[in-house]
Amino acid sequence: MTGQAVDTRISYLGPEASFTHLAATKVFPEGTLVPFTTIPECIEAVAEGSVDYAVVPLENALEGSVPLTVDYLFHEAQLYVTAEVLSSIQQHLLVHPDNRNAESFEAIYSHPHALAQCHKFLFYTYKNTPLEQYSSTAAAAKMVAELPERNIAAIANEFSAHKYGLDILQRDIHDFHFNHTRFFVLSKSDHKLTDPTHDDQIKTTLMITPPDDDRSGVLHQILSVFAWRRLNLSKIESRPLKTGLGDYFFIADVLADEKDAMMRGAFEELAALGCTVKTLGSYYTYK
Ligand SMILES: O=C(O)C(=O)C[C@]1(C(=O)O)C=C[C@@H](O)C=C1
16 A cells, blocks of 8 residues: 555644654655644544544654653554654754854754754753753744744754745754654554555564563563564563553564564464563555
8 A cells, every 4th residue: 555645644743844744755745744733643633533644753763762652652542553764864953044143042942852862062062052842843943933033043954944944053963973763654554555665674563561470581581482483673672551660561673574474473472471462563664
């Protein structure tokens, strides 16, 4: 199934020119893209059926997981991943043209992940400048554009600079060169989006809750389920179950299709161990 239909509706963490918007246009060059201010709003829109898909950030190479996305998918939503998008992230310091000669700023605004990706730059160059969290990089850029009378700056991408008429004061301010973010394309139905450009490697994301009997070696047992079947994990991470200190679930990416015989065997063995498994489905990567 491709994501090309014009009448397909897609929610994304907006506004226009956010990194999430750019990721959404890779998969849906022709769909109707509907911006939302928060990740839960994007996810709820697809869950309640006002859009067909949601595109949300999942993980960044420098900052790690976006906890809100992971936790919302585990605790609140029953959705499937139909594709993931891998995007290279370049962060720039943007200012209103009226303030391009400013040497210091009242505050610098951006999404918390973007501020964190530029920690070293901000620490060494703007040590005493307050850093203010905003709903997305593009939302911060839009706000800076709308308030020329305030001497403030935003961290966002080049598209935001063009879209909102800002100057790029400093390019590529992210701390490490390899800055990439993974985005999930979510749907209510379990299917795979495909495209001639997608990667051949299929991936399945599982959310595994261990049995609550506190037995020793349970993580080892879970890992062995995959290891002896030669099912390669590209990621495993623990997140709090929110039921008590020390209670966790694991989010694991397995490089296989959940319909493979080996994967079906893995599901059976995990159940026999007393684990509860929530599958987010199998999907390809758009680059
Ligand atoms: O899409 C955006 O512009 C965002 O602000 C979100 C987000 C994120 O949550 O990771 C997306 C990509 C970048 O890693 C920085 C921020």
